[in-house]
Amino acid sequence: MRQLPDEATELLHQLKAPRRLMAHLRLVHDVACELTDWLDETYPAITFDATAVRFGAATHDIGKVRHPEELFAPGHLHEAAGEQLLLDAGVPPDLARFAGSHGTWGGESPLEHLLVSLADKVWKAKRVPDLEQLVVERIGGEPWEVFLRLDDLLDGLAAGADERLAFQNR
Numbered sequence: 001m002r003q004l005p006d007e008a009t010e011l012l013h014q015l016k017a018p019r020r021l022m023a024h025l026r027l028v029h030d031v032a033c034e035l036t037d038w039l040d041e042t043y044p045a046i047t048f049d050a051t052a053v054r055f056g057a058a059t060h061d062i063g064k065v066r067h068p069e070e071l072f073a074p075g076h077l078h079e080a081a082g083e084q085l086l087l088d089a090g091v092p093p094d095l096a097r098f099a100g101s102h103g104t105w106g107g108e109s110p111l112e113h114l115l116v117s118l119a120d121k122v123w124k125a126k127r128v129p130d131l132e133q134l135v136v137e138r139i140g141g142e143p144w145e146v147f148l149r150l151d152d153l154l155d156g157l158a159a160g161a162d163e164r165l166a167f168q169n170r
Helices: 006-014 019-042 050-059 077-088 093-101 111-122 129-139 143-158 161-169
Strands: none
Touching (some): 006 050, 050 093, 077 093, 111 129, 129 143
8 A cells, every 4th residue: 555645644744633534545545546547557648637636635534633523424524624724734725625625526527636536435445426427528538438447447446445444444
């Protein structure tokens, strides 16, 4: 499993992030790395910011340091709080935005934001057809071919969910 980017690790330590949050962010970051590596290899003509995706995945739930109840229960308060924490720490708005946008997506969402949202779902084997369809559309090309390739990747990532959940809970 990959380490978090240094900048993200430093921020999380400064904010005294709980170990469970650190583990979760590392897991989502690792899945995001798998997604970006796959895109680079499978669709090299696609232009996207893999570094931004990785940073976004590494910090997407940082607002849970302000809303720790959302570490164990659903909630959205951490999203705006996380974006503000990142902005206050001097993180550029285009990177801080991942913390505020990972829980929602739509037709206008850029590929980078969709990939962070997708990583945040598939790490635990949750499949979201509407989100996956948006990713397929952003990738472009023959939709069924792109879907089948993405589906194979996501199936493989989902297969490791039990190990990832166990890691987070340790």
